[in-house]
Amino acid sequence: LYRYRMQALYRYRMQALYRYRMQALYRYRMQALYRYRMQALYRHRMQVHYRYKMQALYRYRMQALYRYRMQALYRYRMQALYRYRMQALYRYRIQPLYRYRMQ
Secondary structure (H helix, E strand, O other): OHHHHHHHHHHHHHHHHHHHHHHHHHHHHHHHHHHHHHHHHHHHHHHHHHHHHHHHHHHHHHHHHHHHHHHHHHHHHHHHHHHHHHHHHHHHHHHHHHHHHHO
8 A cells, every 4th residue: 555655646746747847848938939029020120120211211312312413403504594694695785896896
């Protein structure tokens, strides 16, 4: 009877130990999975953030470039207009003097 009781007790303890180990393993695996998921989520968020930042930077640069081009075009047009006016003014004011002087 004593030996039977000891065997039963030993068997019970082994089962409890096995159950405890399995629970610990399960818990460890769940924690690892959770940690992995969190890392993946963080990495994904960082990638999205980086992409968004790069897109914003690109957009900003394109806008600046467009603005610069428009300003240059405007300046060029204004200069051409000024030059044209000056030439017209020269033609209309100076030429008659030459004409009169020639006579």
